[in-house]
Amino acid sequence: MTTSKSYYSLNGQPIADSLPLNLLDDRGLSYGHGLFESILMHQSTLPLVNRHLDRLNRGANAVGIPIKSDLIYNYVQLFLEQLKGESISQGVVKVIVTAGVGGRGYKSPDTIEARVVCSYSNLPKGIEDYRNQAINVRFCKHRLPINQPLAGIKHLNRLDQILARNEWTCDNYHEGLMFSESGHLIEAVSGNIFVKLADCWLTPCVDQAGVSGVMRSLMLEEIFPACGIPLYVKPISMCELAESQSLLLCNSIKGLAEVGSVDNHDNQLFKSLPIDEQTLMLRRKLIELYPQYQ
Amino acid sequence: MTTSKSYYSLNGQPIADSLPLNLLDDRGLSYGHGLFESILMHQSTLPLVNRHLDRLNRGANAVGIPIKSDLIYNYVQLFLEQLKGESISQGVVKVIVTAGVGGRGYKSPDTIEARVVCSYSNLPKGIEDYRNQAINVRFCKHRLPINQPLAGIKHLNRLDQILARNEWTCDNYHEGLMFSESGHLIEAVSGNIFVKLADCWLTPCVDQAGVSGVMRSLMLEEIFPACGIPLYVKPISMCELAESQSLLLCNSIKGLAEVGSVDNHDNQLFKSLPIDEQTLMLRRKLIELYPQYQ
Numbered sequence: 044m045t046t047s048k049s050y051y052s053l054n055g056q057p058i059a060d061s062l063p064l065n066l067l068d069d070r071g072l073s074y075g076h077g078l079f080e081s082i083l084m085h086q087s088t089l090p091l092v093n094r095h096l097d098r099l100n101r102g103a104n105a106v107g108i109p110i111k112s113d114l115i116y117n118y119v120q121l122f123l124e125q126l127k128g129e130s131i132s133q134g135v136v137k138v139i140v141t142a143g144v145g146g147r148g149y150k151s152p153d154t155i156e157a158r159v160v161c162s163y164s165n166l167p168k169g170i171e172d173y174r175n176q177a178i179n180v181r182f183c184k185h186r187l188p189i190n191q192p193l194a195g196i197k198h199l200n201r202l203d204q205i206l207a208r209n210e211w212t213c214d215n216y217h218e219g220l221m222f223s224e225s226g227h228l229i230e231a232v233s234g235n236i237f238v239k240l241a242d243c244w245l246t247p248c249v250d251q252a253g254v255s256g257v258m259r260s261l262m263l264e265e266i267f268p269a270c271g272i273p274l275y276v277k278p279i280s281m282c283e284l285a286e287s288q289s290l291l292l293c294n295s296i297k298g299l300a301e302v303g304s305v306d307n308h309d310n311q312l313f314k315s316l317p318i319d320e321q322t323l324m325l326r327r328k329l330i331e332l333y334p335q336y337q
Numbered sequence: 338m339t340t341s342k343s344y345y346s347l348n349g350q351p352i353a354d355s356l357p358l359n360l361l362d363d364r365g366l367s368y369g370h371g372l373f374e375s376i377l378m379h380q381s382t383l384p385l386v387n388r389h390l391d392r393l394n395r396g397a398n399a400v401g402i403p404i405k406s407d408l409i410y411n412y413v414q415l416f417l418e419q420l421k422g423e424s425i426s427q428g429v430v431k432v433i434v435t436a437g438v439g440g441r442g443y444k445s446p447d448t449i450e451a452r453v454v455c456s457y458s459n460l461p462k463g464i465e466d467y468r469n470q471a472i473n474v475r476f477c478k479h480r481l482p483i484n485q486p487l488a489g490i491k492h493l494n495r496l497d498q499i500l501a502r503n504e505w506t507c508d509n510y511h512e513g514l515m516f517s518e519s520g521h522l523i524e525a526v527s528g529n530i531f532v533k534l535a536d537c538w539l540t541p542c543v544d545q546a547g548v549s550g551v552m553r554s555l556m557l558e559e560i561f562p563a564c565g566i567p568l569y570v571k572p573i574s575m576c577e578l579a580e581s582q583s584l585l586l587c588n589s590i591k592g593l594a595e596v597g598s599v600d601n602h603d604n605q606l607f608k609s610l611p612i613d614e615q616t617l618m619l620r621r622k623l624i625e626l627y628p629q630y631q
Contacts (some may be wrong), residue, residue, distance in 0.1 A: 051361055066360040067454055072433070074495035075369035106496060107503055139366070147458050149495065149502035149526060160361055164441050188482030189518050193496055200494035201368035201443065202400060202487055208443035209401055224483050224518075232443060253618055 050126060050163040051059025055118040057125050069158065074149065075199035076322035078102040079139045080257075083296050085335035087123060087132040091295060093117070094257045097141060102196040106315070108142050108157050113316055114130035115140070115159055122161035135164045135316040169217065170297050173254070174336065176216035177303025177318065179293070183232065183310050186224045187252040195255035208232045215310075217300065218292055220284075223252045228279040234294035235259035237274065238287045239319060244274045261333075262325070270328050272321055289319035299326050338606075344420060344457040349412040351419050363452065365435025368443065370491035372396040373433045374551075377590050379629035381417060381426040385589060386563070388408070388551045393434060396490040402436050402451050409453055416455035424631035429458045429590055433493070463511065464591050468630065471597025471612065472511035477501035477526065478602050479544040480518045489549035502526045504531070511587055511594065514578075517546045522573040528588035531568070532581045533613060538568045539577070552587040555627075556619070564622050566615055583613035592630035593620050 051058045071254050072075035074313055080095040089095075096112050096119075103110045119138060126132075139160045145152040172178065185207040193200070207219050218231040228264045229247050235256040246263065248253045267274040284290075290302035301322050304315040345352045364370035374389040383389075390406050390413075397404045413432060433454045439446040466472065479501040487494070499520075501513050512525040523541050524530055529550040532539045540557065543549045561568040578584075584596035595616050599611040624631050 066366060067433075067456060069366070070499075072360060072363070072366045072435075073373070073493070074499055075493055076496065076499055079367070106499070134373070139361075141366075151499040151503050162361060167442065185486060186484075188484040189376070190480075190482040190497070192479060192500055199367070199369055200496045202370065202492055202494045204443040205364075205368055205370055205445065205482070206486055209445050215442065220624055249344070304566065 050129065050131070052118065052122045052161045054159050055121045055301065059237060060329060068144050069141050070144070070145050070151075071139065071199055076151075077105065077108065077139060077141035077199040078197055079137060079199060080108065080197060081147070081296055082119075082136045082138065083335060084123070084126070084134050084136050084216075085131070087127050089119065089123065089136060090333060090335055091257055091261065092119060092229075094260060095138070095295070098197060098255065098257060099138070102159075102198060103140065104250040105192060105196050106198060107151055108140060108155055110140060110157050110159075117175075118159050126163055129154060131163065134166055138163045141199070167296060168207055173294075173297040173300045175216060177316070178292070178300045179215055179304045179306065180218040180220055180231065180302055181211060181216045181306040181310065182308050182313065183210050183219040183221050185210065185221070187221050187229050189224050189251050191251055194251050194253060195249050197254055204232050209317055216306070220305065221253075222281075226281065228284050229253040229279070230256075231292050234243060234292045234297070237262065238279055238284060239289035239295070239321065240283060240286060241288065244272060244321075245279055246276055247279050256293065257295040258298070260292055260297075262329075264300075265332065266325055266329050269332070270324050272325065285314065287314070287316070289316055289322050291325065300331055301326075340406060344425070346360075346412065346416045346419060346455045347417045348453050360582065361368060362433050362438050364439050364445075365433065365452070365493055368615065369399065369495075370445075371433060371435035372400065372491055373431060374491060376413075376430045376432065376591055377629055378417070378420070378426070378428050378430050381421050383417065383430060384627060384629055385551055385555070386413060389432070389589070392491060392551060393432070396492060397451075398436065399486060399490050400436075400492060401445055401450055402434060404434060404451050404453075411506055412453050412620060414453060420457055431458065435493070455515040455562045461590060467511060467536065467588075467591040471610070472586070472594045473507060473509055473598045473600065474512040474514055474525065474596055475510045475604065476602050476607065477504050479504065479512040479513050479515070481515050481523050483518050483545050485545055488545050488547060489543045490547055498526050510600070514599065515547075516575075519545075520575065521575050522575070523547040524550075525586050528586045528591070531556065531585040531587070532573055532578060532617065533570065533583035534577060534580060534584065539573055539630060540568060540570055541573050542570055543615045551589040552585065552592070553590075556587055559626065560619055560623050563626070564615070564618050566619065579608065580631040581590065581608070581610070583616050585612055585616055585619065593623055594618075
C-alpha cells in the first residue's frame, strides 16, 4: 500500500505533523551537522539495517556526534512497530541523526545530545524501470570535491548532489554520473557504479569523494564473490569509462540497474551498451539472496 | 541588554518556541539546501543589511532557490520591529533561507517555496578581545575542498567549518586558519583574512573555496581604499604567510582583529607578529565609518 500521510518519530517516540519540535536551533538545519540513512522496508522488516547502522556509526565518528548504535537500532524497531500499527509494510524508512541543539557557532557544544528522527515514505517512482530496464544516464557537469575526511559518509551536506541532479529536468534520464575534481568517475547522483572492462570489473574508490553505499558494499562483499566474478576497487578514468562493456548502478532502495546508454553533458550519446551476461548473473544472484530487490 | 529567550519569525510572521513548524521534510535539514546570513544589529538597525542580502541573492541563484530580495528585506525589517517590541536593540539577527518542503530525493520540486527564518542571538562571547587585543590563532588540519560552483556562498553545508573548529577545545585560540586542498591559505574558520607582505597587502581569492565575507567586501571596497592602502586579491601560499608582517582577520559580527601569533597544527609557534601601523590605521578608519565595530 502507499500512503500520503506522514509518519515520524523522534528518539523513538512517535510524533505527529503538528507536534511542536523546534529544529530552528538544531545543528542539522544550521550547518548540516548530521547524517542520514534511507533504508528499504520489505515485509515489515529492514533487511539491510545492520549495514546502514554500521555506516551511520562510522559517519557519526567522523563528524563528532556520539551515538549508541543499539539505541538507534531500538528507535528504528519502534518506528517499524509504529508503521505496522498503520498497516504499512513496505516503503522507505529514513533515519536522520543530527548533532542536536546548538546553532550559534561552528564549535560543537561540550555535550552533544543527538537527535534521531525516523520518517516514512513510499517507494520512489520509477523503481520498476530501474530494476527491469536498461536505463539511460548522463554526465553531470558538477564535480565532486576532494574531501578525504568526509568522503564515504552519508552526511547532511548534499548541495553537490542537488546541483548535479538539477542539471536535467526531462524524464529521459534515470541517473547522472558524477566525476571528481580530479576527473575520475566516482558514482551516480544517488548510487554507486560498477564498470566492466575487457578483462575485469571495477568500482571507484570512495575514499576521496563520494558515498560508500550500502548496496555497493553488498555487491563488493557478497554478490560479486558469490558469482565468482572478480571486482577491483580503483580510480576509474574517462578512458576506462569509454572502453567499458557494461555499466551497473546500484542503490540500496532501488537495487541494481543495468545502464543501456550514457549521454554526455550536452545530451549527446557518449556510449550505448549491450545486454551483458555477467550483469544478468549478478542480478539473479542479488534477487536470490535478497528477494526484496525483485 | 542580553536575553536567553528565543525569538523567531517565519516568512515575516513571529513564531514562538513552542509553535508547530514541521521542518522534518525541509530541504534545509535534509540536504543543507539553503543559505544563511548572520547580521550585526546595532541600535536597532542592521547597518550592513544590503551587503548581506546581496550575498544571499547570489547564493540563492547558485543553489537554485528563487527568492525576492525585497520580500526578505521586509521580513527582516518586521523581525527588527518584533525585537524592538522586546526592547532588544543589539545582537545578531540570523536569516536562514531554505528550499522549503521536499526531502525525498535530490531533485528540487518543480516549484520551490522558500522558507525564510529569522532568529536572534546575543553578541558572541570574546567579541571585545577580538576587536581590542592581538589574538592568537592556529592552523587547521582540515582542508577546504575545491568547489567552484559553491565557493563564496554562505550555504548551509558547513561540515568543513565544523571539523576545523572542533580541532581545538582550549581557549587559547580565537580562530583557526584554513587552507585549501591545493595548499593555499583561504580564510579563518569564521572570517576572512588579510596578509601584509613587505610591499603590499593581499587577501585570498574565494572563487574556488571559502566564503566571500561581507566584512571582506567592505574592507576591499571601502576601508583599504579609504586609507590609500593597496590590496590585491590573489592566491596566498604558505611561504607568503611565513613572510607576512601583519595578519588581519575580519568577520561582519566581530569586526576586525589583529593577529598576534600563529601556532601550527601541533600548537607550536609558527609566527608571532608585531603591532602594525597600517593595521591601526585600517581599524581607526573602520570604526570612523562603521562605529558599530568600536
